[in-house]
Structure formats: C-alpha cells, structure tokens
Ligand SMILES: Nc1ncnc2c1ncn2[C@@H]1O[C@H](COP(=O)(O)OP(=O)(O)O)[C@@H](O)[C@H]1O
C-alpha cells in the first residue's frame with residue numbers, strides 16, 4: 466500500500482507520515498528533505514539558487530544517506546528549497562527516486578506537496594493535511610526553539626505564508642490537494658489525535674475497498 470500525504474508548510478505531514486509508517490510497518494520518505502538537500506548544497510557552495518544547470522547537477526548526485534542531517538531543517542534552507550523546487554528540471558531529476566521508494570515492498574508513506582498529484586497519482590490513500598497558519602507558526606517556532614535556535618513567531622508565520630504562496634502558485638507540481646484526497650484539519654488535534662484521524666482515514670479506505 467502507498468499512502469500519500471501532502472499539505473502546506475508545518476501542517477504536520479512529516480509527523481503523521483512517520484507515525485503512519487510505524488503503525489503499518491512501512492517505510493517513510495519526507496520528500497521535503499530532498500529539496501532541502503539540493504538547496505543546502507547550493508547555499509554551501511555559494512551558488513545562485515536559480516542556476517538551473519547547477520541545481521540539476523546537485524539533484525542528480527544527492528546522497529540519501531545524508532537526508533537525516535538536522536542542518537536541513539532550518540528556516541533558511543526551507544525558504545531556499547521552495548525556490549529550487551520550482552525549477553522543473555530539478556523536480557524531474559527527483560521523480561524516479563521518489564517513485565522507486567514508493568514502489569519498494571512492503572509499502573510506503575511519502576509526504577510532500579505533490580505526492581498525491583504527481584509522484585504517486587495512484588496511491589491507495591491520499592491525505593491532505595491542513596492547519597491554521599497561526600497554529601503552524603506556533604508549532605514550528607516551538608520546534609526551532611527546542612533545537613536551540615532563536616525563532617520569532619511572527620517571522621516564522623511570514624515565512625510559512627510566503628512559502629505556501631510560492632508553492633501553490635508555481636507552474637510545475639503546485640501544492641494542491643488531489644481530487645481524491647481526504648482532508649485532515651490538524652489545527653485542533655494533538656499529535657495522537659491527528660494520528661488517530663489519519664489511521665481512521667486509511668482504515669475507512671481499506672474497508673470500502675473490501676466491500677467492492
Ligand atoms: N497535531 C499536532 N499537535 C501539536 N504539534 C504538532 C502536531 N502535528 C505536528 N506538530 C508539531 O508541529 C511541527 C511541524 O510538524 P511537521 O510534522 O514537521 O510538519 P510538516 O512535515 O508538515 O512540515 C513539529 O514540531 C511537530 O512536532
């Protein structure tokens with residue numbers, strides 16, 4: 466089974482993806498880290514984020530072993546990721562890796578922006594996670610502070626809104642819910658509540674299929 470989770474910045478996709486994968490014994494891929502890794506490599510090299518040839522070359526040489534690097538999680542890298550991810554050839558260079566990850570047994574949970582629409586349009590279950598922007602900003606701020614970073618909630622909110630706007634309006638693979646995605650509003654749920662709601666969605670889809 467393939468579970469696709471999409472949604473805006475800091476909506477809780479990664480948390481749900483990880484927990485769902487654990488629940489079902491599947492593998493989990495946070496696809497945001499892939500774009501973050503491309504962005505960080507360009508930033509580290511002092512390269513222009515819009516240098517298409519260079520960005521594509523970096524995307525083709527990514528080392529998945531390094532996707533766990535905590536330095537990928539910063540706000541600056543997230544913002545840069547949103548710029549490089551709008552380059553069509555960068556996205557194309559990363560499609561096969563993601564689809565292969567999704568296809569490998571025993572099953573997979575992928576979270577990102579275009580999983581249900583572009584990467585895995587035939588996913589068994591698609592969930593589009595949303596949460597009030599202020600709630601997302603609060604949670605992301607607490608997360609950054611827990612890592613020991615300084616974070617101003619108003620600036621975090623501005624970053625989230627700017628990234629959502631860019632991700633929704635780009636020409637290729639924009640952030641949007643697939644027509645057959647289930648909406649999960651995480652604003653007023655704690656993590657356990659969100660996980661239960663997501664499992665309920667998966668189980669409802671499975672039960673519906675068995676009836677057919
Ligand atoms: N339902 C929730 N209640 C409280 N905090 C949450 C909830 N879901 C996620 N979080 C926290 O919000 C932050 C963003 O969640 P994350 O899963 O990283 O989002 P995304 O992958 O969409 O960017 C994390 O610090 C996470 O622990």
Ligand SMILES: Nc1ccn([C@@H]2O[C@H](COP(=O)(O)OP(=O)(O)O)[C@@H](O)[C@H]2O)c(=O)n1
Pocket residue numbers: 473474475476479496497498500501543546547548550551576577578579580628632
């Ligand atoms: N499938 C994906 C995942 C991320 N991205 C881009 O990568 C950026 C960082 O993604 P992320 O999922 O790590 O961001 P957060 O929601 O964790 O803040 C996003 O703002 C998108 O521009 C994308 O274009 N497609």
